[in-house]
Amino acid sequence: MEEEKTETNEKTENSDDNSEDKVEKVEENDKDSRVGAPEEKIERRLVIPGEVIVNGDDYLPGDFTRREGDDVIASKYGLAEIRGRLVKILSVSGVYEPRRGNTVIGRVSEINFSGWQIDIGGPWRAFLPLNECPRFINRNNIEDFATIGDVFNIKVWGVKTGSVDLSLKSRGLGKLEDGRIIKMNCHKVPRVIGKEGSMINLIKDKTGTEITVGQNGYVWLKGELEGTRRAEEAIRLIEKEAASEGLTQKIEDFLEEKK
C-alpha cells in the first residue's frame, strides 16, 4: 500500500518543502481523484476472509490475499480491488498499523529516564528517546520539554517487533500546544485530507480551525469551541460516508448549512 502523508497545519506546510509530493501520494489513494481520469474505473467490492476474489492463473495476489490452486482468496475483511493483474484488499477497519516514515499524532503517556512513552494507538508501545529530540535536553529535567498529556506531531522512525521508535528530528514535527484530539478510523484518513488536501483545507477555511491529521487516525483540533465542534462533525460525516462520491461538495454543503 502506498503511504498516505499527513496534512499538517499551515505552519508545517510552509516549512516542509516535500509537502507537494506528499499530497500527490495521498491523491493516488483517493477515490474522488480518479473520477474523470483517463483510465477506466476500478471495481471494488467488499469481501470476507476466505472468500474467492477471482479465479484464474493470470492474477497476482497482492496485499491481504493469497493463492490457493486457481483461486485468489481474501485473508482479510475489506474492499477487494483488481487493477490489471494485481488483486489486493484495501482495509476498511482495524487498528493503526505503524509503518516507518508515517507522521502521526500521539500523547505522552509515561516518562522514564531515557525518554517518553507515547500513545499513538496500534498494537505496540511507541517510544521517543531523548536523543531523537531536536534540541538538547537536560536529563535531570526531562519533564521541562514534555510531560504526561502533551500532544506531539511525530514521525515513526522505526518499527521493531513489539515496539515502535519515534523521532522529532524532521521538519514540521513538534509539540502541539492546546487544542484537543479526536480519534477516527485511520483507514479513512486519506478521505479527510482529500485530493491535494482539498477536503482538509475546506474544513479549515469554513470552520476557522487549525487541524492536523495523523496517519494513525488521531486528529488534533484547535480553535474556537463552535468551530472545532463543526470540524469534528464534518470529520465524522466523512468517516461515515467515505465510500460515497462527490464528498467534498457534500461536506461543503454541510458546513455552509451549519453556519
Place this chain on the structure above:
Amino acid sequence: MPYTKRSDGRKMDEIRPMRAEVGVVPNADGSALFATGGTVAIATVYGPKELHPANKRKPDRALIRCEYNMLPFSVTERARPGQSRRSKEIGMVTENALAAVVDLKKFPQSVIDVQVLILQADAGTRCAGINAAAMALAHAGIDMKEMVSSISIGKIDDKIVTDITKEEEDYHEGEGPTDIPFTLTSRGKECTHLQLDGKIQTGRFKESIDAAIVACEKVLDVQMRALKGEIVNEGEEK
C-alpha cells in the same frame, strides 16, 4: 412417546430464524450480533493492542483472549454475573475455535480481546457466541485465513435435529437428549471445535456431523451477508 415432531414446528434439519448485524458496538474495533431464535449473542473485539502484564506477551505471535458471559436476565432464573466454571470453559472453547483461523503472527507481543455476551439464552449459546465472535473479528480488520460458523446438533430421543432449543435439551423420554456443538471453517471445511454432551451411537454421530456441515453453510451465508452491510433478519423474534 417418540419424538416425531419438533415443539416449534420446525423441520428436523431447520435452523431457527437467524438475525445478524455488524457494528453494533461503535466504540469497539469490531463488533457483531448473531441470533438464532431466542438465543442472542453479541461479540466485541478490541485490538490488537499492547499486552499487559508484559510477562504474558508471546515473542512470536499475538495472544487471543476470549471471554464468554451470560447477562443476568438472559435466562429465567437469574444468572449470577461474573466468571463461572462454565463460562471459563466456553471462553476457552471459543478461543480455540477462533485461534485456528486468525493470523496471530502479524502482530507479535500484542493481544486481541474478544468478548462474547449472551443477551438471551435458548440453547446453543456458545455456537451463537462463536458465530458473533467470528464476524466481529473480521469486522475488526484482523487478518484471518477464513471464517468459522458454528451450530449445535442434537439427538432428541432417536432423531437428529439441527439447532436445538432449551425445550428440546430438556426432553428426557426415550433415548433422552444429546447436544453436539460443532464449528466448521468456511473454506477448508475443517472442524475447529466439537463437544458432545449426552450419549450417541457411532453411526448416528456421523449422521449428526453431516447435518452440522449442511447447517454451517447456511450460517455462513448469514454471516457473510451481515458483513457485507446487510442487516439480516430472517423472522420474528421469539
